[in-house]
Amino acid sequence: MFTLLRGLNQNLQYVDRRNNNLKEVPDEVLASKTLEELLLDSNHIRLLPKGLFRLPKIRKLTLSENEIFRLQPEIGNLTTLVELDISKNEIYDIPENIKSLKQLQAADFSSNPLKRSVLYMNYNSWYRIFV
Numbered sequence: 685m686f687t688l689l690r691g692l693n694q695n696l697q698y699v700d701r702r703n704n705n706l707k708e709v710p711d712e713v714l715a716s717k718t719l720e721e722l723l724l725d726s727n728h729i730r731l732l733p734k735g736l737f738r739l740p741k742i743r744k745l746t747l748s749e750n751e752i753f754r755l756q757p758e759i760g761n762l763t764t765l766v767e768l769d770i771s772k773n774e775i776y777d778i779p780e781n782i783k784s785l786k787q788l789q790a791a792d793f794s795s796n797p798l799k800r801s802v803l804y805m806n807y808n809s810w811y812r813i814f815v
Contacts, residue, residue, distance in 0.1 A: 702726050702746075709733050717741070725749050725769070737761045748772045748792070760784040771795050 696716040706727040713722060714735035721744040729750040736745075737758035744767045752773040759768075760781035768791040775796040782791070 697721065699723065709736055711735070714739070720744065722746070732756060734758065740764070743767065743787075745769070755779060757781050763787065766790075768792070 696713075696719050698721045699713050699716075699719065700721075700723040701710070701713075702723050702725040704727055706724065706729060708729060709724065709732065711733075713719065714733060716739065718741055719739050720741050722739070722742060723744075723746045725746050726749040729747065729752060732747075732752060732755070734756075737756065739762065741764055742762055743764055745762070745765060746767075746769040748769045748771040750773055752770065752775060755770060755775055755778065757779040759779055760783075762785065764787055765785050766787050766789050768785075768788065771792045772795040775793065776799055778793060778798065782788070
């Protein structure tokens with residue numbers, strides 16, 4: 685299916701690949717400059733590629749129920765991100781620079797073996813990171 689997306693990358697805004705037994709985020713998706721929503725829940729993804737943190741228009745990113753053990757500090761590059769769901773993974777720590785995501789309104793880290801709870805304030809309002 686992703687080979688069909690190759691020619692559409694320039695206008696791709698929404699990708700739903702939940703429950704597809706993916707082991708990695710497809711390169712074809714990472715090449716999009718217009719992608720706003722990426723739903724990759726319930727797969728077998730362990731590592732997040734650097735290209736994921738270069739999606740310039742991403743607003744919603746869902747990665748729940750994968751096998752992700754680390755959320756890289758580059759998450760702070762996703763300045764347009766409004767919603768992040770990375771629940772039900774194996775993440776132990778939330779990068780400090782998640783505070784730089786000024787558009788972020790909801791982040792779900794529940795059902796991860798986190799070391800600490802988090803409550804951050806952005807410039808305009810408080811938001812809760814669910815743990």
